[in-house]
Amino acid sequence: MRREAIFDPAEAQVAALNATLSDAAPETVLAHVLADFAGRIALVSSFGAESVVLLHMISRIDRALPVLFLDTELLFPETLAYQYEVAQALGLTGVRMVRPDAAELAAADPQGLLHRDDPDACCALRKTRPLEAALGGYGAWITGRKQHQTGARSGLSLFELDAGGRVKVNPLLNWSGQDVRHYVDAHALPRHPLVGRGYPSIGCAPCTSPVAPGESPRAGRWRGRDKEECGIHFIDGRAVRRAGAA
Numbered sequence: 117m118r119r120e121a122i123f124d125p126a127e128a129q130v131a132a133l134n135a136t137l138s139d140a141a142p143e144t145v146l147a148h149v150l151a152d153f154a155g156r157i158a159l160v161s162s163f164g165a166e167s168v169v170l171l172h173m174i175s176r177i178d179r180a181l182p183v184l185f186l187d188t189e190l191l192f193p194e195t196l197a198y199q200y201e202v203a204q205a206l207g208l209t210g211v212r213m214v215r216p217d218a219a220e221l222a223a224a225d226p227q228g229l230l231h232r233d234d235p236d237a238c239c240a241l242r243k244t245r246p247l248e249a250a251l252g253g254y255g256a257w258i259t260g261r262k263q264h265q266t267g268a269r270s271g272l273s274l275f276e277l278d279a280g281g282r283v284k285v286n287p288l289l290n291w292s293g294q295d296v297r298h299y300v301d302a303h304a305l306p307r308h309p310l311v312g313r314g315y316p317s318i319g320c321a322p323c324t325s326p327v328a329p330g331e332s333p334r335a336g337r338w339r340g341r342d343k344e345e346c347g348i349h350f351i352d353g354r355a356v357r358r359a360g361a362a
Contacts, residue, residue, distance in 0.1 A: 127277060130277055133274070133275040134274055143173050145285065146173055146258070149285050150177055150178055152256075153254075157256040158181070158251070158257050159183045159184070160186070163185060164317065164319070168308075169288065169291075169300065170260050172206060174208070174258075175206035175207060175208055180210045183203075183211045184214050184257075186242075186247060188215075189216065190321055191320055191321060192318065192320075194308065195318060197309075205305075214250045216241055216245070225242075242320075248280070257282060257284055259286055262289055262292075263289050272286050273289070274286055315327065316333035317336060
């Protein structure tokens with residue numbers, strides 16, 4: 117006997133959004149989802165090398181939108197200073213610091229050296245679990261992921277479902293590094309100070325190194341390890357995307 121397909125309204129919603137907005141400009145996508153998910157959507161931002169683009173777009177639509185900033189407590193001092201600078205420059209009033217649980221941190225990584233032996237466990241402790249807890253009250257979130265960044269991201273869709281059934285929005289999925297630079301220049305936006313020192317992709321200080329000319333922009337992330345994602349967008353080594361959400 118043939119099983120009937122189970123109708124998933126969340127997947128149907130994502131499919132409809134992809135069909136409707138697949139060719140829309142990022143600003144149009146953002147305005148649409150901020151209206152559709154009013155009060156139930158946040159931007160997750162690392163305040164890294166390219167983050168200022170989405171932050172600027174958001175500032176022109178809703179400066180009070182929740183912006184979840186993951187402070188792993190292993191970030192570069194420059195990133196923390198840049199976060200404050202950008203928030204002030206753009207008038208963002210909804211920035212919320214998301215930190216790892218202090219008790220978990222003391223139990224699992226009391227010396228702050230877990231990243232040396234088990235970077236996946238460190239990312240789970242300092243990023244994945246804290247973000248999952250912070251997203252608990254939201255129905256959708258916005259990311260700055262782009263298709264060109266890694267092989268795993270090449271199949272990104274504009275709208276996806278995460279493992280918790282929340283809608284994940286990737287407004288810049290088709291943008292190149294050159295597109296980002298042009299936007300930053302056109303709007304005279306502040307740049308992360310480490311970009312000019314050879315860091316085109318910036319994560320935690322112990323796991324990020326400068327990139328040499330000709331290397332991939334993300335070559336400095338977890339250099340020497342078979343790892344290219346922190347885990348926020350992956351579960352069990354697979355992209356957090358549910359079938360049918362493309």
